[in-house]
Amino acid sequence: MIEVKQDNDIVIIEGKATYSELPKLMDKLNNLSKPVKTIDITNIKKIDTSCLIFLLQFAKRYAANINCSKNDKKLLEIVKSNLKETTPKKTYHDKFFYNIGVAAYRKLIELYLFFGFLGEIFIHFAKALTHPKLFRVKAIVNDIEKMGLNAVPIITILSLLIGVVMAYQGSIKLKEFGANIFIVDLVSISITRELGPLIVAILLAGRSASSYTAQIGIMKVTEEIDVIKTMGLHPFDVLVFPKIISMIISLPLLVILADIAGIFGGAIVANLSLGITYYDFYLRLSNVLTLHTFLSGLIKAPVFAFVIAVIGCFKGFRTSKNVESIGENVTISVVDGIFAVIVIDAIFSVVFRWAGI
Amino acid sequence: MGGNIVIEVKNLNISFKRKTIHKNVNISVNRGDIYSIIGKSGSGKSTLLRAMLMLQKFEGSIIILGTDVRTSSDEQKSIIRKQCGVMFQAASLFTSLTIGENIAVSLNENVKLPKRMVEDIVKFKLSLVGLEDDVYYLYPSELSGGMKKKAALARALILDPQLLFLDEPTSGLDPVSAEDFDKTIRQLNKLLGITVVMVTHDLDSFFNVTTRCCVLGDKKVLAEGTPFDIIKTEDEWIKKIFFGERGIKFQKWNQKRDSY
Structure with missing residues (x-):
């Protein structure tokens, strides 16, 4: 279970923060009244990397600090050093005519390749006729x-x-x-x-x-x-x-x-x-x-x-x-x-x- | 879950049709161990691993994280399974999914998260095992063998498991990649506190990472303990491993160990 308390600009998170609680955590943190200056997780029972990733991103967005226990500090450092800025992938909108074109083009290529295959068979067959052992x-x-x-x-x-x-x-x-x-x-x-x-x-x-x-x-x-x-x-x-x-x-x-x-x-x-x-x-x-x-x-x-x-x-x-x-x-x-x-x-x-x- | 023992195998018997694979096998893995299972080809190392993963029928008991996996209900089993990350010998990535999708599978199955968040978590895991971000959109067939293994490791790590099972993690890797892999495993063990159980044939890897191990042979456990204990065992085959031509590496390892 996870609990999020807010005290002015300090957010205190307690309980178990694992991947299964992450949606709840995201929901609660995103709905807090801003600004947030400090995130306190010193009393947290357990935290895993996926929650830390989110906390780090959240902290970065509001330029907040994260207070945590010594043990979690190590984990936090690992996450921090491995987390890179990701650029969102280009999203393709549904292009109806584009898709039709692509499908038609693929069919044509397939047909072309089929005739190529057929030709290869005939050529190879002619060769094989002279070598009946084949x-x-x-x-x-x-x-x-x-x-x-x-x-x-x-x-x-x-x-x-x-x-x-x-x-x-x-x-x-x-x-x-x-x-x-x-x-x-x-x-x-x-x-x-x-x-x-x-x-x-x-x-x-x-x-x-x-x-x-x-x-x-x-x-x-x-x-x-x-x-x-x-x-x-x-x-x-x-x-x-x-x-x-x-x-x-x-x-x-x-x-x-x-x-x-x-x-x-x-x-x-x-x-x-x-x-x-x-x-x-x-x-x-x-x-x-x-x-x-x-x-x-x-x-x-x-x-x-x-x-x-x-x-x-x-x-x-x-x-x-x-x-x-x-x-x-x-x-x-x-x-x-x-x-x-x-x-x-x-x-x-x-x-x-x-x-x- | 109390105590330090995370896996306990008691009186394990496994037989296929008429052939007995294991007879009265007893081993225990402590929290924080990097536990290697070694033994001749065909001595049932992988079978033992499969039994621990509940993929193999057996007699006796295997207790993982305080739960007996033979008598436990399906719900209990699924809770344990979520605590275990597994990497198979051939990497076994889903060929029809991209690397990113492969790694995200169990995360998506268990929680509903925004796409962006999943992507960030997956990319973090990729970086953790030493892969570049750009493999995210690639398919397994476009990756080299070493990269596939790393991707499989990242997939095993996605739910931050307490236990990590590796089946011959370094087989088929070049020495440098294998060393990298060892380093990664040691790091994961040290930094994330993951208990690692692995089957290995690779002596270098064995000396590099193992903290405890067992030797299988003749259907039973020949020896169990730290590598240092193991070499003192009077057994023809064990002596061959460590003092045979390939075992010379052991001497070096021993020197390094003393200098710690």
């Missing part, structure tokens, strides 16, 4: 297992459910028209052309891009990237290429799996709610689902894979040396990955339309 088969296989094989269950279940939901929603309308068999067209074409590749790509953007960013980002913080460089290796060979190649291999395979699972989900619903036997479904399917429908979905997969892997790695390398930036970059890499996948999908649709596929 492709690390072990790392690629390992990555395929982690990012491809381990994603099989979730992708199977997800696509199966999408197929089921779509068939079910479609079946209600189709039943009204008695066009039951067209359920096959609906499910098979929409899944192979759009939904299959899109679901797999979005899932992997969340699953793989985030883990790539976190891995490379933490390696950067712990200076492991620098270690790789000093060993005469190129971080691209060790970290980036295996990831890109394994994604390009595993994503199309997962798309095929998703197609199969989705169509099978459709077949189940067609059987249960529309009474189409599996054999009828299969017969109709082999008529409807042409190779080029299937391929026009599959062709997107490697492109998605490349974009997801590159964005994941790029954001990892963009991490700065603090923990917060890892979290930030992981978030951005997932969001950017999904965004890029959808934009590219839209571009493909337009291009296919023009080409009449």
Whole structure:
């Protein structure tokens, strides 16, 4: 507890003056009737440096003296000798347009750097083609297992459910028209052309891009990237290429799996709610689902894979040396990955339309 | 809180799964000591420190400032924690905060003060540990290893603790910075009356600052007392420290000590 008494121009402070009492002390002293000539803390039980700092500043403002016991005198001297005049920092006012400009500029720089990264990858890839040893088969296989094989269950279940939901929603309308068999067209074409590749790509953007960013980002913080460089290796060979190649291999395979699972989900619903036997479904399917429908979905997969892997790695390398930036970059890499996948999908649709596929 | 003993460790047992780290460890730290814990790598020095900081489960009792930390309530623990400043081996500054923000964290958590006041207090602490004002706005990644350690010390000191725990404070510092650091610790001990408990491997630092110490080994305390008492102990390893090649410094220290 702290007590402040005033006797004309003498202020007497008693009790315990520690940091937890400092707000009270400040309040009381600032509300005293001035002038104050002497501050008496001889009877104080305990005082810590933070209170002394304030007392010294206060004493200086009113050119007052501080009386204190011998013990506290030592402490006071230490505080006095270490206390410097501080100049208040410039405060930035909220500048709305300035902030917009800065944000836009940062985005542009980010885009510029991304294209730089992309260019570096291509140049380095061309170099690596002449030295096939640079492709690390072990790392690629390992990555395929982690990012491809381990994603099989979730992708199977997800696509199966999408197929089921779509068939079910479609079946209600189709039943009204008695066009039951067209359920096959609906499910098979929409899944192979759009939904299959899109679901797999979005899932992997969340699953793989985030883990790539976190891995490379933490390696950067712990200076492991620098270690790789000093060993005469190129971080691209060790970290980036295996990831890109394994994604390009595993994503199309997962798309095929998703197609199969989705169509099978459709077949189940067609059987249960529309009474189409599996054999009828299969017969109709082999008529409807042409190779080029299937391929026009599959062709997107490697492109998605490349974009997801590159964005994941790029954001990892963009991490700065603090923990917060890892979290930030992981978030951005997932969001950017999904965004890029959808934009590219839209571009493909337009291009296919023009080409009449 | 009466008496001069600020930390008392009684019958401490610590084991990880099947491995026993400490068996019946008893040590006591007096007010105003600079207490060093030394011992081989893996003898559980840091574990002992972590137990005192309530970061490690243990059997037995550790009494800090008159409170048994094992049986005390959370409120009591938090009162003790506010009396303890800790500096970890790797400095462990929050990387996403500036040095100034790092140091001010526990002050801001405990009291509401005007920004200016906090800044003044933080800058005072920076000056106390021998850092310039301009590091205030820098991030930990922009500082050298020695500066990071000093900043971590300033952070440990922000609430004017009675107890200061240091885990290998001088490891990774150049000899001059290490000496500076020792000087700072001695000053803090002398001027602010802070009791210091530290784990160290650094013989120079050990001879420079220690007033009492204990040697850990074989899961127990091999010896406890002033460095002068310690060297009289008949133990292979302790003799190696002080009379081995590196221990020659001890001779010099002994001469200096006599001249006081």
